[in-house]
Amino acid sequence: MKQKISDKVAERLQEMLKNQTWTAGDKLPPERDLAKQLGVSRPSLREALQKLVCAGLLTTRHGGGTFVQEKNQVNFIDPLLNMFQEQTEAKFDVLEVRHALEGTAAYYAALRHTEVDRQRIQHCFDYMIEMHGSPNPLDEAKADAQFHLAISEAAYNPVLQHIMKNLFSLLENSITHNLDKLYTLPKVFEPLSHQHERMMNKVLERDADGARRAAQEHLVFVGESLQQIERAESRKLHAVRSLPTL
Known part of the structure; x- marks a missing residue:
């Protein structure tokens, strides 16, 4: 079965996270800029980002953008x-x-x-x-x-x-x-x-x-x-x- 574009984008983003292009707590570039950087459409990028949010690698803040998920450091x-x-x-x-x-x-x-x-x-x-x-x-x-x-x-x-x-x-x-x-x-x-x-x-x-x-x-x-x-x-x-x- 042919791999979806969003899946390829998600894999590329995961590689960027592994290579520490962004680290825990960093805010990702705006969708328009990131889509241009990756050479993909914004809908494909948005779907890829949602996959990584669901995988627990990224998090979104209402009206605030997408961030690299931080590790839980709460001692209690x-x-x-x-x-x-x-x-x-x-x-x-x-x-x-x-x-x-x-x-x-x-x-x-x-x-x-x-x-x-x-x-x-x-x-x-x-x-x-x-x-x-x-x-x-x-x-x-x-x-x-x-x-x-x-x-x-x-x-x-x-x-x-x-x-x-x-x-x-x-x-x-x-x-x-x-x-x-x-x-x-x-x-x-x-x-x-x-x-x-x-x-x-x-x-x-x-x-x-x-x-x-x-x-x-x-x-x-x-x-x-x-x-x-x-x-x-x-x-x-x-x-x-x-x-x-x-």
Whole structure:
């Protein structure tokens, strides 16, 4: 299949990031100048930039341009990451927090999103579907996290954005662990993708109550599915321990 121009542009931009043409926190040149520099149309450039935003390499600021994503340096996250890595039950604590935050984020995103947000959310959803089955599970985890964060950013609540961005590492860690477990269930990708699509559609339709319900129902499904897996694993472990020793 012929590679899209925007995909080629995205690859070229990634090379420029690797070669440190721009570093963390730098603002990219205006679209008009960057498109001219790369010798491509502005629509192709815009689509490529959205792909890199969805991949977590770039970030946009409303009315402020596109920037190279900065690494999370907030120290208060470190103890939470350690707890999550050491305590298996912590993933359910993360889901409880996400249930509260993302339900609220989806509600206000439905009320406040702009046309730019609509495009970003749709791009992030498409990219997440594209990343399904990637050889590196982290690619899919990052795409999943970026989809959820695109919705939270469209809520235009500075406090919520600050919390969600500083929880990004934990959120990404949570999703990685969840995917490792969830995709062992038969036909799990289909319901998850439908839930993500419903969440997106409710936001884009400006159905605030529906968006909040869709986000919360998605996270309830994730939690119940993980509990189902853990029960199955516990029964399997019990059965192994019950085998007579030779």
